[in-house]
Amino acid sequence: MGDSEKYSEKERMSADIGSPVRDNTAPMLPTVNPEVQKMEPPASKIHPAFYVMAWISLSSSVIIFNKWILDTAKFHFPITLTCWHLVFATVMTQIMARTTHILDGRKSVKMTGRVYLRAIVPIGAFFSLSLMCGNITYLYLSVAFIQMLKATTPVAVLILGWAIGIDQFDLKTFVNISFIVLGIAIASYGEIKFVLVGVLYQLGGICFEAGRLVSIQRLLSSSEFKMDPLVSLYYFAPVCAIMNFCVAVVFELPRIQMADLYYVGLWTLLANAMVAFALNVSVVFLIGRTSGLVMTLCGVLKDILLVAASIAIWGTPISGLQYFGYSIALGGLIYYKLGAATLKAQFSDMNRAWAEYGAKHPAMRKVIVFGGIVLVLFILLGGLAPTVGYDSTYLQSVIKNSDEAQ
Structure with a gap:
């Protein structure tokens, strides 16, 4: 064997010794930790x-x-209805x-x-009072x-956060x-069916709700007390149900007869409680799948749709002054919750998307612009009328007077 062959053999052997022997039967190191992979929840397929x-x-x-x-079906027991919702939520x-x-x-x-x-009992008391006042308001005011x-x-x-020192006073925020306050004041002044008792109940419910939210922010905002809405309901519902039951025993339960329950329908009351509980479940999924921006905009959209639904279902008269005041309040509400920076970024994204759509579909863009102008003019001209919807009492009086005149 020559020197060159020996040198080559030595190099080959040293290379074999220096490098680990690859065994195809040995298990390979995983690139992803299987335990971590198992812990990751599967991505939701629902949009x-x-x-x-x-x-x-x-x-x-x-x-x-x-x-x-409470109004149409004449079940004038709002505290009892609230108690039923909370008992159902407790059981569920x-x-x-x-x-x-x-x-x-x-x-x-x-x-x-x-x-x-x-913590839970005081917050539950605010929650209970807020729900009771909110349901009592339905007996006096339109949706x-x-x-x-x-x-x-x-x-x-x-304002409550400023008063107890949780938030610092800010002039711009004020x-x-x-x-918002100015817009609601204008809308209230333009309300045709204004009932002072109902307004006072609603304002009381708003104050109690503010107390509940501020108490949660103050007492339950630390890391060991982080709770989603459904977990909060798990703790608050029992104590709220007991409080509502005690109030209902004094003011409503002695006056309730079986005929009242049968007139509304036991299945109707069950369906009502199920829808109310399903709302709490949907809040948890909405928060988990979307953002705070989406939640805020959804709330504003929901309020607008409810105003439209009230007009369509009950014929609620809405004055042009109310439209004007409520528009101011909604604008202030959106600006307060989102802030100038967020709104500016959102408008920039919308302008860019609108420009891209116009470049791809110029004809359709012109149709949308024209339709929007017509819709705005229709709304503005319609706002010059005294009311939107119909007032059945007024129409009946007009018909009666015309018959008497004949």
Whole structure:
């Protein structure tokens, strides 16, 4: 064997020794940790728009359903109806906690008897009073006007936060919420069927709701008390149901007869409670699948749709002054919740998308612009009329007077 062959053989052997022997039967190191891969939840195949539509539909349905039961169906027991909703929510959350994983978030909450008495009970009291006042309001005011008044809820929350020192006073924010208050004041002045008792109940409900939200922000905002809406309902529903039951025993239950229940229908009351509970479930999925921006815009869209539904279903008269005032309030509400930077970014994205659409479909863009102009003119000219919708009492009086004249 020559020197060159020996040198080559030595190089080959040293290379074999220096490099590890590859065994095809040995297990390969995984590129992804299988345990981590198993822990990752599968991506949802449902489009976020589904959760948006579900929440808007359920939220609107609960309000219209409650108005129908308390006003149209003559079940004039709003505290009892609220108590029934909370009892149903208590039973359902207890069942879900033991049969599903939706309420597993409660395991991370360090709940003790002392925390329950100091935090959950007071917040539950605010929640209970807010629900009772909100349902009593349906006996006096229209759905459209109630939704207009509810636009002042962020104002009440902010003012209460300033009063107890949670938030720092800001002049720009104060000017912004002043537009909301001004818009609601104009809408209230233009309300045709203004009932002071109903307005006071609604304002009371808004104040109680502000107290609940501020209390949650103050007492339950730390990391060990983070709760989604359904977990919150798990803790709040029992104490709220007990409080509502105690009030109902004094003011309503002695006056309720079986004929009242049969007139509304037991299945109707069950369906009403199921829709109300489904709304709480939909909130959890909406928050998990979308963003705060989407949630805010969905709330504004829902309020507008409810005003339109109130006009369509009950013929609620809406004056042009109310349109003007409510538009100011909605504009101030959107600016307050989103801020100038977010709105500017959103408008930039919309302008870019609109320009791209115009480049691809110029004819359709012209049709949309023309249709929008016609719609705006129709709304503005229609606002010059004293009301939108019909007033059955007024029409009956006109017909009666014409008959007497003949």
